[in-house]
């Protein structure tokens with residue numbers, strides 16, 4: 001295995017096409033909302049790229065109820081000061097019917113029960129979702145890219161509502177007659193955040209948008225001493241009916257156990273404010289590069305190595321579900337999945353995700369990679385927030401690459417998720433890790449053991 005992993009690392013170093021592919025994806029195709037024409041173009045283009053490399057590939061296509069297209073959004077504080085501010089619709093937010101104006105009302109709830117105290121007070125109001133977010137301190141250097149955007153709790157209970165509770169919160173605000181809900185982007189330097197995809201690609205219950213942390217903070221402070229009036233126009237539009245969404249699936253057939261699958265993957269969809277470079281053009285192009293590398297070396301794996309570029313990771317899921325549905329009979333023969341989904345930083349470890357029954361075999365598979373790619377030991381933390389989670393729930397051994405932060409805090413879901421942030425050497429090492437891991441798992445005498453199915457495996 002170590003010899004093979006060395007050859008893989010050398011091939012990536014010498015002939016990688018990852019950066020060329022990523023540049024095309026981010027610059028020519030651009031950001032890729034699930035169901036958008038750009039996402040479908042990206043699916044078609046990746047299909048072609050796999051085939052260019054001589055690898056069998058196909059698309060698996062499902063439908064979502066509606067695609068969503070960002071329109072033009074604007075906002076201004078009209079009283080007690082007058083100032084235009086930047087605003088961005090959340091994904092799948094309904095538009096406002098022309099400009100809407102109303103007083104700002106901060107709704108501060110840590111649980112849905114607390115919402116009751118606002119009953120009867122929100123009619124005609126523009127609702128602010130609680131206090132301004134606390135930004136991580138400059139001194140706090142996150143160990144990995146995931147922690148850079150989702151801070152570890154350190155035992156402190158979550159100060160914010162879960163995603164599911166938040167959907168309920170929006171519904172309650174709509175029922176109370178609120179005009180819109182405004183969210184704090186929670187980033188420095190006027191960067192926007194993005195989220196949405198409410199109710200599995202259905203329009204939101206009322207207009208929802210992000211403003212910058214700086215503006216959110218100012219409006220919050222203003223309203224502490226006097227009423228604040230805000231004028232907001234949001235212009236997103238929906239497709240009239242269902243649209244196709246595809247995942248790209250490619251494979252190098254196994255020579256001894258062709259019906260067994262070792263899978264590596266990453267999502268190709270993205271948010272739309274930037275170019276979808278670090279989230280997750282990098283991971284998707286690393287999977288493509290891993291495929292190119294294994295094929296170029298002429299390796300013939302014992303088990304089938306499968307490459308999957310998911311969609312819908314950012315917006316309500318669907319890509320991973322589509323694969324599992326289409327291949328449900330094969331689930332017992334899925335030997336493992338490794339996901340790359342946190343940007344350009346060096347992949348320095350793999351998270352075991354609580355799958356301790358796989359630890360001894362994973363250690364054998366991982367040891368040569370650790371040597372060749374200078375990795376830290378396997379991580380025993382649980383991350384559970386990407387396309388591997390639905391596989392984990394089905395009992396399939398599924399893992400997540402841990403990466404260095406490398407611009408991730410700023411770029412994640414913001415307008416600066418762009419190609420210029422990419423660190424070529426580091427993301428190329430990620431491709432070598434994916435290729436090496438898939439090869440090593442395919443060559444192990446026994447497969448990685450499955451665990452019990454659980455409807456709630458992983459977290460959000």
Ligand SMILES: [Zn+2]
Pocket residue numbers: 267279280313341342
């Ligand atoms: Zn992602």
